[in-house]
Amino acid sequence: MQLNMTEQGDIVMISVDEERMDAHNSGDLKEQMLQLFDEGKCSLVIDLSAVRFIDSSGLGALVSGFKNASAREGSLKLCCLQPQVRSMFELTRLHRVFEIFTNQEEALSSF
Amino acid sequence: MSKQVKIDITVPNQTKYLGMIGRIGESMAYSLKSYQGNRRELAYHLNLVLTEALANAISHANDFDPDKDVRVVISASDQELIIKVFDQGLGFDIETLAKFKARASDEGGRGIQLIFKLMDQVRYMREGDGNVLEMVKYLH
Numbered sequence: 001m002q003l004n005m006t007e008q009g010d011i012v013m014i015s016v017d018e019e020r021m022d023a024h025n026s027g028d029l030k031e032q033m034l035q036l037f038d039e040g041k042c043s044l045v046i047d048l049s050a051v052r053f054i055d056s057s058g059l060g061a062l063v064s065g066f067k068n069a070s071a072r073e074g075s076l077k078l079c080c081l082q083p084q085v086r087s088m089f090e091l092t093r094l095h096r097v098f099e100i101f102t103n104q105e106e107a108l109s110s111f
Numbered sequence: 112m113s114k115q116v117k118i119d120i121t122v123p124n125q126t127k128y129l130g131m132i133g134r135i136g137e138s139m140a141y142s143l144k145s146y147q148g149n150r151r152e153l154a155y156h157l158n159l160v161l162t163e164a165l166a167n168a169i170s171h172a173n174d175f176d177p178d179k180d181v182r183v184v185i186s187a188s189d190q191e192l193i194i195k196v197f198d199q200g201l202g203f204d205i206e207t208l209a210k211f212k213a214r215a216s217d218e219g220g221r222g223i224q225l226i227f228k229l230m231d232q233v234r235y236m237r238e239g240d241g242n243v244l245e246m247v248k249y250l251h
Contacts, residue, residue, distance in 0.1 A: 020133075023166040053133070053155070055162045064218045075136035078146045084155045088144035091228070 001028035011111055012036055015047040015102060030073030033065040033076075041075020045107045049080035054088050066098060075099075079107040116142065117186040123178040124169050124199075132165050132183055133158040136194070145189045146250050156229045157192070161185075163222040164196040164244050172198035172242060190246045194230075202242040205235040206243075 002017040015031070016059065042086060044065065050053075062078070069076040079101040081089070089095040101107035118135060122128040136157030140150055165181055173179040183196040208223040227233055232247035 020130050020135075022126070022129050022162055023170070024129050051250075054131075055159060056165070056219070056225060057166065059221060060218040063216065067216060086150075086152075087155075088159075090223055091225070092213075094215065095175060103201075 001025040003029065003032055005032075007041075008103060008108055010041070011043045012041050013045045013047060013107060013108070015050070017050050019050065020053045021051050021061070022055045023051070023057035026057045028060035030061040030064050033061075033068065037068050037074075042069050042072040042109055044069060044074070044076045045101075045102060045104065046076065046078050048085055049079060049082070051085055052082055053080055054085050055098075056092075059092060059094060060089065062098070063094070075111070077101060077107050077110065079104055083093050114119055115188045119182070121180050121182045122165075124173045124176055124181055128168060128181075129162050129231055130164055133162040133185075136161040136185065139185055139187060139192070143187060143250060144194070148250075152182060157194075160174065160226050160229055161196075162217045163226055164194070164246065167222055168196050168198040168200075168204075169246070171203040172200035174200055176200075179218070187250075189228060191231075191250055194246045194248075196237065196244045196246075198244075199241040202237070203232075203236070205244075209233075224245055232246075 004015040006013045035069055042089060066076045077099045081100060137154040138155035140157050141224040168181045169175060176188060179199045184195040186193050205223065209227050211220050213224060226246060230246040230251045234245045
């Protein structure tokens with residue numbers, strides 16, 4: 001999975017540069033997030049602007065990151081969801097779990 | 112006269128084929144000329160149920176065995192679309208998976224639930240030396 005990371009102070013912005021997040025590639029994001037948590041970086045924003053399709057494994061990877069960030073008193077927030085990706089969060093009611101922002105700036109300023 | 116479209120494809124038991132099979136489902140949605148509903152939504156849903164069913168066959172049924180295959184048959188008429196995913200494994204208990212209600216904090220367990228939510232009929236049964244997951248979507 002192609003992931004682009006930038007750091008803004010204590011916050012790590014991860015842009016998922018893939019059209020699909022599914023059972024084939026979501027494990028890569030999960031591992032990358034665990035590595036960041038091990039480094040003490042627990043405030044993450046995941047930019048999903050390039051993602052057109054997400055399945056239950058992709059959602060599961062984000063839930064994993066959310067739980068691990070929260071357990072370390074950090075947080076994981078999402079931004080830039082395409083409409084059909086957003087509808088998957090609504091279908092699974094995960095939109096009630098995650099803080100979802102329209103753009104990167106809003107997500108960053110929410111910390 | 113109603114014309115039927117049928118696609119029959121077999122892929123190795125590897126997750127790298129999820130995207131390819133999912134996209135076939137999307138294309139199928141756009142080729143259903145008589146469908147009056149939200150075509151874009153149907154395309155996403157077919158991509159999703161194919162991806163979930165294939166991932167399930169690869170992991171739960173075929174146990175990631177690289178020597179096994181998964182066969183996918185999609186057939187569509189004006190009235191309905193039928194997707195069959197054949198595995199070569201011992202299978203899994205679909206009733207238990209269907210009853211499982213994922214909590215917000217659960218990382219897994221949403222795949223089969225999504226299939227039940229988006230399709231009109233779902234059955235899983237023994238067939239030949241494996242099993243078949245049959246999913247039907249009514250188009251009217």
